Amino acid sequence: MSNEPNIPAIDLSTKTCPNREQRANGVNVFFGKASDLVAKARQGTLCNREREFQQSSGCLLNFYLSVRVPTIRDAAVVFHAPVGCSSSALGYRELYRGIPPGLGRPERFELQWITTNLNENDVVHGASDKLAFALREAERRYHPKAIFILTSCTAGIIGEDLEGTVAEVQPRINAKIVPVHCEGVRSRLVQTGYDALWHGILKYLVRKPTKKQPDLVNVASMLSYTWQDRLEIKRLLGKLGLRANFIPEFASVEDLQQLSEAAVTAPLCSTYTDYLSRGLEQEYGVPFFLYPSPMGIENTDNWLREIAKHTGKEKEVEDLIREEHAVWVPKMEKIRAEFLSLKGDGSQVSVLGALGQGRLLAQTPYFHEIGLKPIAAIAQDFDNLVLAETEQLIRERGDFPILINTFQAAEQAHLTQTLDPDLTLTCPFQGTSYKRRKGMTRIHALRGDALPSSTQSGYAGAIACGEFLLRSWKAKSFQQTMVEKTEDPYHQWWYEQPNPHHYVPDQPVRTEAGAAE
Amino acid sequence: MSAHLSVTEELGRPHLDVLEAPRWSCALGGALTTALGVYGVVPILHSGAGCGLGHQFGLTYASGNNAGGALGGTGTPCTCLVEEHVVFGGEPKLRNLIKSTIELVKGDLFAVVSGCVPSLIGDDTDAIIREFKGKSPLIHVKAPGFGGTSYQGYELFFEALAEQYLEPQPVKKGTINLLGVVPFQHLFWKGNLAALQSTFAKIGVEANIIVTEFNGVENLRRIPSAELNVALSPWNGHRAATAFEQKFGTPWQAHPRLPVGPKQTTSLIRNVAQALSLDKALVERVIAEEERSAYRFAEYFGDGLVLGLPHAYFAVVADSPTAVGITQYLANEIAYIPDIVILADDPPESARPAIIRELTDGVDVVNKPEVVFESDSYRIRQKLKNRNFLFLLASSLEKITAGEEYGAMHHSIAFPSYDRLILDRNYAGYRGGLALVEDLTSKWAGPL
Numbered sequence: 001m002s003n004e005p006n007i008p009a010i011d012l013s014t015k016t017c018p019n020r021e022q023r024a025n026g027v028n029v030f031f032g033k034a035s036d037l038v039a040k041a042r043q044g045t046l047c048n049r050e051r052e053f054q055q056s057s058g059c060l061l062n063f064y065l066s067v068r069v070p071t072i073r074d075a076a077v078v079f080h081a082p083v084g085c086s087s088s089a090l091g092y093r094e095l096y097r098g099i100p101p102g103l104g105r106p107e108r109f110e111l112q113w114i115t116t117n118l119n120e121n122d123v124v125h126g127a128s129d130k131l132a133f134a135l136r137e138a139e140r141r142y143h144p145k146a147i148f149i150l151t152s153c154t155a156g157i158i159g160e161d162l163e164g165t166v167a168e169v170q171p172r173i174n175a176k177i178v179p180v181h182c183e184g185v186r187s188r189l190v191q192t193g194y195d196a197l198w199h200g201i202l203k204y205l206v207r208k209p210t211k212k213q214p215d216l217v218n219v220a221s222m223l224s225y226t227w228q229d230r231l232e233i234k235r236l237l238g239k240l241g242l243r244a245n246f247i248p249e250f251a252s253v254e255d256l257q258q259l260s261e262a263a264v265t266a267p268l269c270s271t272y273t274d275y276l277s278r279g280l281e282q283e284y285g286v287p288f289f290l291y292p293s294p295m296g297i298e299n300t301d302n303w304l305r306e307i308a309k310h311t312g313k314e315k316e317v318e319d320l321i322r323e324e325h326a327v328w329v330p331k332m333e334k335i336r337a338e339f340l341s342l343k344g345d346g347s348q349v350s351v352l353g354a355l356g357q358g359r360l361l362a363q364t365p366y367f368h369e370i371g372l373k374p375i376a377a378i379a380q381d382f383d384n385l386v387l388a389e390t391e392q393l394i395r396e397r398g399d400f401p402i403l404i405n406t407f408q409a410a411e412q413a414h415l416t417q418t419l420d421p422d423l424t425l426t427c428p429f430q431g432t433s434y435k436r437r438k439g440m441t442r443i444h445a446l447r448g449d450a451l452p453s454s455t456q457s458g459y460a461g462a463i464a465c466g467e468f469l470l471r472s473w474k475a476k477s478f479q480q481t482m483v484e485k486t487e488d489p490y491h492q493w494w495y496e497q498p499n500p501h502h503y504v505p506d507q508p509v510r511t512e513a514g515a516a517e
Numbered sequence: 518m519s520a521h522l523s524v525t526e527e528l529g530r531p532h533l534d535v536l537e538a539p540r541w542s543c544a545l546g547g548a549l550t551t552a553l554g555v556y557g558v559v560p561i562l563h564s565g566a567g568c569g570l571g572h573q574f575g576l577t578y579a580s581g582n583n584a585g586g587a588l589g590g591t592g593t594p595c596t597c598l599v600e601e602h603v604v605f606g607g608e609p610k611l612r613n614l615i616k617s618t619i620e621l622v623k624g625d626l627f628a629v630v631s632g633c634v635p636s637l638i639g640d641d642t643d644a645i646i647r648e649f650k651g652k653s654p655l656i657h658v659k660a661p662g663f664g665g666t667s668y669q670g671y672e673l674f675f676e677a678l679a680e681q682y683l684e685p686q687p688v689k690k691g692t693i694n695l696l697g698v699v700p701f702q703h704l705f706w707k708g709n710l711a712a713l714q715s716t717f718a719k720i721g722v723e724a725n726i727i728v729t730e731f732n733g734v735e736n737l738r739r740i741p742s743a744e745l746n747v748a749l750s751p752w753n754g755h756r757a758a759t760a761f762e763q764k765f766g767t768p769w770q771a772h773p774r775l776p777v778g779p780k781q782t783t784s785l786i787r788n789v790a791q792a793l794s795l796d797k798a799l800v801e802r803v804i805a806e807e808e809r810s811a812y813r814f815a816e817y818f819g820d821g822l823v824l825g826l827p828h829a830y831f832a833v834v835a836d837s838p839t840a841v842g843i844t845q846y847l848a849n850e851i852a853y854i855p856d857i858v859i860l861a862d863d864p865p866e867s868a869r870p871a872i873i874r875e876l877t878d879g880v881d882v883v884n885k886p887e888v889v890f891e892s893d894s895y896r897i898r899q900k901l902k903n904r905n906f907l908f909l910l911a912s913s914l915e916k917i918t919a920g921e922e923y924g925a926m927h928h929s930i931a932f933p934s935y936d937r938l939i940l941d942r943n944y945a946g947y948r949g950g951l952a953l954v955e956d957l958t959s960k961w962a963g964p965l
Binding site for chain 2: 053057059064082083085086088089091097115117122123133153407428432503
C-alpha cells in the first residue's frame with residue numbers, strides 16, 4: 001500500500017525477529033479518539049507508557065504459542081523453561097479430538113511436548129546439556145519431522161546459547177530443529193511472539209520451492225477461528241478449484257514446508273499473518289495481501305477477489321460471489337432488519353467488542369453490515385502495520401473512541417460500564433467481563449469447536465454469527481443473574497471517575513538505550 | 518521418578534527431570550492458585566505478564582474446567598516485567614502496583630507472589646514489602662517457577678503466612694485445620710473439604726478448611742488457634758504443618774490419603790478424636806449413623822454391581838492422596854482389583870515407602886498391584902499398555918488412549934482433567950465412595 005509506513009525488510013540471518021515495538025512502533029496503551037491515535041502514529045509520537053496498575057495479560061510464550069505450536073502434527077515441542085511455562089499446554093492430547101473425523105480431521109494423529117523443567121541448579125550452571133538431551137529424547141521417542149524449541153524468560157535471562165545447542169544437536173538427529181525466541185520479557189506485545197514463530201518457520205522449515213502449486217492458498221488461522229471456519233473457507237476456495245493450506249495450528253510439518261510453493265498468502269487476521277506474508281514474498285516471491293479478512297459479506301467478496309487476482313480466477317470468482325449472494329444475502333437482510341428493529345425506538349443496537357487489532361479492522365465493518373452500531377473499540381495493541389487500514393476505517397465509518405490494552409480487565413470493565421453498550425462481546429478470561437445487565441456473549445469460539453453455529457468466516461459465518469448474536473439478545477438470564485448476585489472485585493470509586501487509564505502516567509517508558517520508545 | 522528410563526549412551530547424560538507433560542505447574546502457579554482459593558486474598562504477581570493468564574489454562578481450566586474467579590486469569594494484578602525491568606530492576610513497578618492494587622481491588626489480604634524474573638535479576642522484593650508494613654496486610658511468597666512445583670507453591674504460601682502474617686493465639690479446644698488438599702491440583706478440593714468439615718461438625722469438631730469460604734482471611738487468621746493440624750495426604754501440607762508447629766506449637770498428624778468412603782473416613786475420625794480426647798461414645802455413635810446411612814445407599818447399587826460388573830480390574834494414575842484413597846476404597850469396599858497404580862505427583866523419596874505400603878499391605882487383594890512412581894506422561898502411556906484393567910481412573914490425558922490403546926473405560930479423577938466440570942463434587946467422606954461408584958457405573962450401565 002502506497003501510504004503504508006516504512007516496514008523494515010525481514011532479515012532471516014538473525015536469530016529472531018525484531019520486537020513489534022521496534023519493527024512497527026507497537027504500543028499497548030492508549031485511550032482516546034481513533035483519529036488521535038492514528039495522527040500520533042503518523043507523527044511518530046505514539047509511545048508505550050508504564051501502567052501503575054496492571055493485570056496479567058499473557059506473554060509471548062503464553063499468549064499463546066504454548067498452546068498453538070504443540071498442535072503441529074508430526075512435530076514435537078521442547079519447552080526450554082521452568083515447568084510452569086508449559087502447563088497451559090496440558091490439554092494437548094485432547095485438543096481437536098472433539099471434531100468428528102467425518103468433518104475432515106485426521107483419524108490418527110499425535111501431539112507431543114516435553115519440558116526441560118529448568119530448576120535452581122540449571123539457573124546457576126546453565127542447561128545446554130539438558131536442552132540437547134531433550135532434543136535427542138524427543139527424536140528417540142516421537143520420531144518427529146520437526147522439533148520446535150520454545151524459550152522462556154528464564155532461558156533468556158540466564159543467557160542460554162540456543163543456537164549453539166541447535167548447531168551441536170542438529171547433525172545428530174533427523175528432525176529439523178526450529179528454535180523460537182519467545183522469551184516473555186523481550187517485548188510488551190504478544191504479537192512479537194507470533195513474529196518470532198514465523199521467523200523460526202521461515203528460517204528453518206520453509207523449503208526452497210521445488211515446484212509451484214498454483215492452486216494452493218496459504219491461510220494462517222489461529223485459535224480464535226473454528227473448525228467450521230476452516231470448512232467454510234475450504235468450501236469457497238474449493239468452488240474456485242483452489243486448496244487452502246491452513247497453518248500453523250494443526251498443520252503438518254509438510255504444510256509448513258510447502259508455504260513457499262503457494263500462489264498467494266491470504267489473511268484471516270492481518271496482523272497475525274503479517275511477518276509470514278512479508279517473509280514469503282521477500283524470500284520466495286509468494287504474493288500476499290493483508291486486507292480484508294473474510295468476515296462479513298462484503299469483506300468475504302473482496303477477500304475472494306484478492307485471492308482470485310493471484311490465481312487467475314477473476315472470472316470464476318464473480319460467478320461464485322453471485323451464486324453465494326443468492327443464497328446468503330436474503331438471510332443477511334433479515335438479520336439486519338431484525339437488529340434494526342430490536343430496540344423499537346428507531347435507534348440501533350450499540351455494540352462494544354474487545355478485539356485483537358486484526359479483528360478491529362475485520363469485525364467493525366461486519367457490525368455495520370448486520371445493523372449494529374459499534375460505539376467504541378477495544379484492541380489488544382496497535383502498530384504501524386494496521387495504521388493505513390485504521391485510517392481508512394475512520395474515513396469510511398467515522399471516528400470512534402478506542403482503548404488499546406492487552407486484556408486489562410479493570411480498564412475494560414470501566415469502559416464497558418461507562419459506555420454501557422446494548423451488546424458486549426468479550427473474552428471471558430477476565431473474571432467478571434461476562435456479568436452484564438444488557439446483552440453479552442463471547443467474541444468468538446475456539447478452534448476445537450465444530451458447531452456450525454460457531455462459524456464466523458465467509459458467507460456461512462456471516463449468517464451464523466449474526467444469528468448467534470440475535471440469540472444472545474434474547475438469552476440474558478445468566479449474565480444478569482451473575483451481575484446481581486456476585487460481587488464486583490473493584491471498589492466503586494473506579495467506576496465513578498471518568499478515566500479507564502487513571503493509572504497510566506504521562507511519561508513514556510524507559511528503554512535500554514535510555515531513550516523513549 | 519522411575520528407575521527404568523531407557524537412556525542410551527548416545528543421548529548423553531540423562532536428565533530425569535526432562536518430562537513430557539508433568540501433571541503440575543510451578544511454585545508460582547501453586548502459590549497463585551492457593552491464594553485464589555482463599556476468598557478475600559488478592560494475589561499480586563511480580564512476574565512476567567503470562568504467569569497469570571497461563572495458569573488460567575494450565576491450572577484452573579485443567580482442574581475440571583474451573584475459572585479462577587474474579588481475580589484469576591487476566592484479573593490477577595501483575596507487574597508484567599519486560600526487558601527494561603530486567604535492566605533497571607522491577608522494584609518501582611512493584612511498589613506502584615501494590616499501592617494501586619490496595620486502592621482499587623477489594624480484599625482483606627494482599628499476597629505478592631514473586632516468580633522467576635525478580636529472583637534472577639535480584640530484585641529486593643522484601644524491601645518493597647517492608648515499606649507497606651503496618652499500613653496494609655501484605656505478605657510476600659517467594660515462589661520462582663524454577664524453584665519448585667505447584668505442590669511446593671502451596672507450602673510456600675502457608676510458610677510465608679506463618680512467617681509474616683499470623684500471630685500466636687490461645688488454643689481453641691475442639692478445632693482443627695485441614696491441610697494438604699491443594700486447590701486446583703487436587704481436583705475435588707472444594708467438595709471434599711466441605712464434606713469432611715460437615716462430618717467433623719457432627720462429632721463436635723470445628724474443622725477450618727481455609728479455602729472456598731467467604732471468611733477466607735479470617736480462616737487464615739485463626740490457623741494458629743487450632744488444637745491440631747491434620748494433613749490429608751502422605752506428603753502435601755506437611756511443610757505447612759511443620760511451619761505451624763514450629764511457630765505456634767500446634768501438633769499435627771498426617772493421613773496417608775484423602776479418605777474415600779466409610780472405612781477410611783472412620784479411620785480419620787477416630788484418629789482425630791483420639792488426639793483431641795473426644796467423648797468416645799459420641800464419636801462411635803456418629804460413626805455408626807454415618808456408616809449405616811452410607812451402606813444403606815450402597816444397597817441401591819448392589820444389584821447392578823454384582824450382576825453387571827463385579828470384581829473388575831482397574832488402574833489408577835493420580836496424585837498420591839487421591840490414588841491411595843480411591844484404590845483402597847475400590848479394593849477394600851467394592852471388591853474391585855487394582856492392577857497398577859501410578860503415582861504421578863512426584864512425592865519426596867521419604868514419603869514413598871509408606872505410600873507403597875498403603876497400596877500393597879493396605880489393599881485386600883490376593884495379587885498386589887504394581888506401584889509405580891512416574892511423572893512423565895510418555896512413560897505413563899507406555900506403562901499402561903498390555904494390561905488387563907477395565908477401568909482407568911486417571912487424568913484426562915489418558916482419555917484418548919483409554920479406549921484405543923487399553924480397551925478400558927476412562928474416568929477423570931486427577932489433574933489435569935479438562936473433560937468434566939467439577940464444582941462441589943466430592944469423593945471424600947462417608948458418601949464420597951457412593952459418588953465415585955455412581956460415576957463409574959454410569960460409564961457402562963444399561964438394562965440388566
